[in-house]
Amino acid sequence: MNAQIPHGVGVALGPRQALRRALDLLMPPQCPVTGERVVAPALLSPAGWAALHFIETPYCRRCGVPFAADYGEGVECPSCIAEPPVFDRACAAVVYDDASHKLVVGFKHADRTELAAMFGGWMAWAGGQMLSPHTLVAPIPLHRFRLLARRYNQSAFLSEAVARIAGAVHAPRLLRRTRATPPQKDLSPAGRRRNVAGAFAVPAEHRAHVDGAHVVLVDDVLTTGATLNAAARALKAAGAKRVDALVLARVVKGGVGAI
Numbered sequence: 001m002n003a004q005i006p007h008g009v010g011v012a013l014g015p016r017q018a019l020r021r022a023l024d025l026l027m028p029p030q031c032p033v034t035g036e037r038v039v040a041p042a043l044l045s046p047a048g049w050a051a052l053h054f055i056e057t058p059y060c061r062r063c064g065v066p067f068a069a070d071y072g073e074g075v076e077c078p079s080c081i082a083e084p085p086v087f088d089r090a091c092a093a094v095v096y097d098d099a100s101h102k103l104v105v106g107f108k109h110a111d112r113t114e115l116a117a118m119f120g121g122w123m124a125w126a127g128g129q130m131l132s133p134h135t136l137v138a139p140i141p142l143h144r145f146r147l148l149a150r151r152y153n154q155s156a157f158l159s160e161a162v163a164r165i166a167g168a169v170h171a172p173r174l175l176r177r178t179r180a181t182p183p184q185k186d187l188s189p190a191g192r193r194r195n196v197a198g199a200f201a202v203p204a205e206h207r208a209h210v211d212g213a214h215v216v217l218v219d220d221v222l223t224t225g226a227t228l229n230a231a232a233r234a235l236k237a238a239g240a241k242r243v244d245a246l247v248l249a250r251v252v253k254g255g256v257g258a259i
């Protein structure tokens with residue numbers, strides 16, 4: 001059974017989600033990738049499975065970007081060599097492409113929170129090496145205003161599922177946003193770094209938990225790593241011994257296995 005640092009999950013099921021659950025009982029469930037009918041909610045059709053690109057070795061040992069060829073044990077990609085990330089390692093379950101984009105959008109904006117258990121299983125498999133009973137699994141937090149608008153933090157659903165499946169410690173409020181930041185999606189890499197610089201802090205009541213800890217940060221998508229780096233920096237400043245990152249999907253420049 002997984003443990004949890006006190007103070008709750010920090011997410012709430014709203015009336016829209018309750019309505020969706022009720023409608024799911026009436027409407028035929030659909031594959032979240034292809035829209036085909038499936039026999040039960042939170043299932044993928046065979047074509048949906050085939051459309052996803054699960055990330056397996058070989059990949060960069062630091063940031064997890066998949067390699068097109070096996071360059072040997074422990075090799076890092078050019079980006080990590082040129083500019084080492086703040087986090088120690090990152091792993092992703094799938095490549096962020098047209099198919100996984102549909103999963104992420106449905107999960108983030110369309111209340112498909114029932115998908116969290118499936119995604120958590122993929123992520124626990126992808127990040128198995130970084131998860132132990134002592135690992136603190138923490139979501140990238142939303143600012144309270146965005147949490148109010150969106151009603152739930154999709155990353156907290158993922159972190160809860162990962163911690164439960166891996167038997168690790170769920171720490172949903174290990175970090176907080178110190179200020180609201182505009183969405184990252186339309187910003188350049190440098191703009192993304194500036195946007196989230198100093199945007200995270202470890203609350204005083206969790207400093208003792210973080211000091212000397214191994215933390216695995218959980219988010220839905222890794223694009224440039226700016227958000228995960230900013231969060232990792234705050235955790236390391238608070239004394240975390242090691243900070244890894246585990247995401248559902250990661251962007252691969254140029255497509256699957258481009259490097």
Ligand SMILES: [Zn+2]
Pocket residue numbers: 060061062063064065076077078079080
């Ligand atoms: Zn890398």
